[in-house]
Amino acid sequence: MSEKTNQDELDARRPSVEPEGREASACESSALTHESSAALFVFASVPALEEDLKVLLDGWQSPRVVPASLDARVLNSYRELLKEKEMNLHRPGHTLTPHYALPGDYHLTILEERGLFARLLAEIRETADDAQLTRAELRRDPFGFMRRLASAYASMAWRTLSQENTAYGVVTAFAVVLTLVGAVAAFSKFGTTRDGLLADRINENLIYLGPVTNIPKVQPEPEAGTAGMARGTGGGSKTEQERPGGGGGGGRLEDKPAVHGKLPQATLDPQVLAPDPKPPAIQNPSLPTAATIRADPALFPTDTRAINYGDPKSKATELSSGSGTGGGIGEGTGGGVGPGNGTGYGPGEGYNTGGGPPKLGGGGAGGNGGGGDLARPFRVNEVTRRAQIISKPEPLYTEEARKNQVTGTVRLRLVLSASGQVTGITPITKLPDGLTEKAIEAARRISFTPAEKDGRKVSQYVTIEYNFNIY
Amino acid sequence: MPDTDTDESLLGRARAGDEQAFLSIYMRHRAGVYRFACRLLGDEAAAEDVTHDCFLSLFKHPERFDASRGAALRTYLFAAARNLSLKRFRRAAQETLIDETLEERSAPACDEPLSRLLEAELSATVRAAVHALPALQREVLILFEFENLSLQEIALVVGAEVNTVKSRLGRARDGLRRALAPHLAARRTELVGASEK
Numbered sequence: 001m002s003e004k005t006n007q008d009e010l011d012a013r014r015p016s017v018e019p020e021g022r023e024a025s026a027c028e029s030s031a032l033t034h035e036s037s038a039a040l041f042v043f044a045s046v047p048a049l050e051e052d053l054k055v056l057l058d059g060w061q062s063p064r065v066v067p068a069s070l071d072a073r074v075l076n077s078y079r080e081l082l083k084e085k086e087m088n089l090h091r092p093g094h095t096l097t098p099h100y101a102l103p104g105d106y107h108l109t110i111l112e113e114r115g116l117f118a119r120l121l122a123e124i125r126e127t128a129d130d131a132q133l134t135r136a137e138l139r140r141d142p143f144g145f146m147r148r149l150a151s152a153y154a155s156m157a158w159r160t161l162s163q164e165n166t167a168y169g170v171v172t173a174f175a176v177v178l179t180l181v182g183a184v185a186a187f188s189k190f191g192t193t194r195d196g197l198l199a200d201r202i203n204e205n206l207i208y209l210g211p212v213t214n215i216p217k218v219q220p221e222p223e224a225g226t227a228g229m230a231r232g233t234g235g236g237s238k239t240e241q242e243r244p245g246g247g248g249g250g251g252r253l254e255d256k257p258a259v260h261g262k263l264p265q266a267t268l269d270p271q272v273l274a275p276d277p278k279p280p281a282i283q284n285p286s287l288p289t290a291a292t293i294r295a296d297p298a299l300f301p302t303d304t305r306a307i308n309y310g311d312p313k314s315k316a317t318e319l320s321s322g323s324g325t326g327g328g329i330g331e332g333t334g335g336g337v338g339p340g341n342g343t344g345y346g347p348g349e350g351y352n353t354g355g356g357p358p359k360l361g362g363g364g365a366g367g368n369g370g371g372g373d374l375a376r377p378f379r380v381n382e383v384t385r386r387a388q389i390i391s392k393p394e395p396l397y398t399e400e401a402r403k404n405q406v407t408g409t410v411r412l413r414l415v416l417s418a419s420g421q422v423t424g425i426t427p428i429t430k431l432p433d434g435l436t437e438k439a440i441e442a443a444r445r446i447s448f449t450p451a452e453k454d455g456r457k458v459s460q461y462v463t464i465e466y467n468f469n470i471y
Numbered sequence: 472m473p474d475t476d477t478d479e480s481l482l483g484r485a486r487a488g489d490e491q492a493f494l495s496i497y498m499r500h501r502a503g504v505y506r507f508a509c510r511l512l513g514d515e516a517a518a519e520d521v522t523h524d525c526f527l528s529l530f531k532h533p534e535r536f537d538a539s540r541g542a543a544l545r546t547y548l549f550a551a552a553r554n555l556s557l558k559r560f561r562r563a564a565q566e567t568l569i570d571e572t573l574e575e576r577s578a579p580a581c582d583e584p585l586s587r588l589l590e591a592e593l594s595a596t597v598r599a600a601v602h603a604l605p606a607l608q609r610e611v612l613i614l615f616e617f618e619n620l621s622l623q624e625i626a627l628v629v630g631a632e633v634n635t636v637k638s639r640l641g642r643a644r645d646g647l648r649r650a651l652a653p654h655l656a657a658r659r660t661e662l663v664g665a666s667e668k
Contacts, residue, residue, distance in 0.1 A: 052658055053644065053647060053648060053651070053655065054616070055658070056593070056597055056651055056654055057597060057617075057647070059590065059594055060510075060594050060601065061591075066501050066502055066505045066522070067515075067519065069519075070501075070505070070522060070523065071497075071501070073519075073523055074497060074523050074526050074527070075490075075497075077523065077527050078485075078490070078493055078526075078530065079490070081527065081530050081531065082530075129554045129557070129558070130532065130535060131535065132535075132550065132630060134630030134631070135630070135631075136630050136631050137630060139632075
């Protein structure tokens with residue numbers, strides 16, 4: 001023990017005079033507030049407070065002597081330990097037997113509620129405690145500290161691994177993980193090799209020119225729109241995206257506007273015969289020739305309806321080729337149909353359709369014009385042929401409405417379905433006293449011919465009005 | 472067995488299987504270790520377990536006590552008792568509560584019933600005051616005041632610096648003075664009265 005520590009020892013054991021004196025004075029003053037100065041003289045002979053404290057502490061009766069049962073227990077455990085270590089005992093024949101675990105024994109297991117990490121931390125902390133791994137020890141003997149640390153944790157790891165089945169479990173876990181990693185690596189290597197072989201086979205006749213760097217993030221989408229119509233936003237038969245152009249027109253200098261009708265077959269071959277709403281009746285023609293327009297057939301599906309040729313956008317019903325010139329139908333010139341100039345259809349010139357100078361379009365379905373979902377209801381301007389209402393029964397007037405003199409209009413939006421039924425009736429403008437219901441009832445009894453689109457029957461929206469007037 | 476044998480030589484023989492050597496070591500140190508554990512834990516049964524494990528650790532884990540490190544066997548045994556007691560504290564997740572029903576069965580100083588009662592009461596009060604201290608202060612106080620270990624030895628036992636031990640001891644005494652202030656005052660009053668007479 002060093003000299004300084006000895007001094008500390010003395011300081012610690014010696015009753016401290018000054019602070020204890022102060023505290024003693026405080027205690028004294030509380031106990032002897034009204035004492036005379038003679039009593040203060042007596043105080044000088046009273047021992048210091050530190051001694052008082054010591055006396056009080058001595059009053060803590062020490063625990064009874066070490067129980068004999070403990071002595072016996074320690075001795076037995078010592079003998080058992082020696083036997084376990086297969087040492088020679090000085091006193092053979094003791095009655096205690098070690099608790100060796102026999103194979104097949106039934107073992108009760110206590111499952112701890114603490115989690116894995118909590119238990120691991122507790123184990124590490126206990127190992128540190130047991131090996132005296134404290135900061136003071138580290139300062140005092142760093143090498144010894146490190147040696148004990150390594151030894152303690154190595155023995156902890158060995159204890160853990162040497163438990164029954166633990167090593168098997170760890171080895172199995174490692175084996176499983178390594179197998180999985182190996183399988184993934186092998187599969188990946190095999191896949192790369194196979195892809196490489198395939199790539200080599202494909203590329204054996206190719207020449208590498210350089211990397212492709214200019215890849216647009218968003219591919220251009222075809223614009224929506226009816227193919228080949230005046231908006232010129234449709235598609236065509238070319239493989240790349242391009243707007244079609246061109247148009248056509250015609251007419252036979254008639255006063256009346258061009259009649260509504262179907263377009264003749266579209267073909268990119270030069271036109272032989274211009275369409276005519278009123279084709280001349282030729283008896284026994286020697287060379288039957290069909291009227292055509294020169295346009296991309298991808299934009300104009302064949303119209304099989306048995307109706308006259310005409311301008312599909314026209315509303316005129318009287319057979320007329322229109323005021324244009326050069327044959328054909330419409331207000332333009334040339335043998336086509338429409339207001340343009342040429343043998344195509346619509347505004348524009350030359351042939352084909354879409355407006356402007358003639359050129360072929362391409363790139364996909366040509367907007368909505370080339371097809372689409374024919375099951376949905378179409379608007380009036382989307383169908384090739386509108387639904388034709390055959391009969392429209394009038395609604396009955398209700399007694400209440402008559403009494404209240406209700407007049408006005410009920411407007412309904414409904415679908416004339418492809419199957420010939422009236423569905424989806426939605427009132428837009430209503431009237432009270434049951435008149436709206438009467439109108440809906442009447443609307444259900446409408447009979448009609450369904451609309452057509454590209455030769456197929458489709459459903460079509462219509463808006464109808466019922467006027468209720470009292471005369 | 473001569474009692475002059477050193478702890479180290481006895482331990483070496485005990486490890487080799489000499490039961491007498493083991494008994495000598497055990498008898499030499501059992502009382503201090505048991506008393507310390509008992510005071511620290513406040514539970515005699517737990518103190519028995521700690522004392523048992525403490526001595527057995529000398530043989531189960533012989534590497535833990537290394538005489539060449541300069542530590543005495545006594546210090547090692549107190550440190551082991553302290554660590555085992557702290558483990559019990561941790562497992563209980565709280566400080567061991569004072570068992571008020573634990574009977575103090577020490578022999579009274581005299582046969583007078585009143586005197587016996589007063590001593591028992593004082594003993595319980597001091598015990599309660601010591602157990603009310605934080606564990607680190609309590610162990611230092613017990614080792615210093617009751618087991619008469621030096622500051623250096625205590626520093627080895629608790630794994631702290633000597634100065635830390637000193638400050639813990641000072642704080643423990645302060646705490647005890649506060650807890651036992653009424654008893655100290657009463658005692659001084661008695662002493663003053665006796666001096667006046």
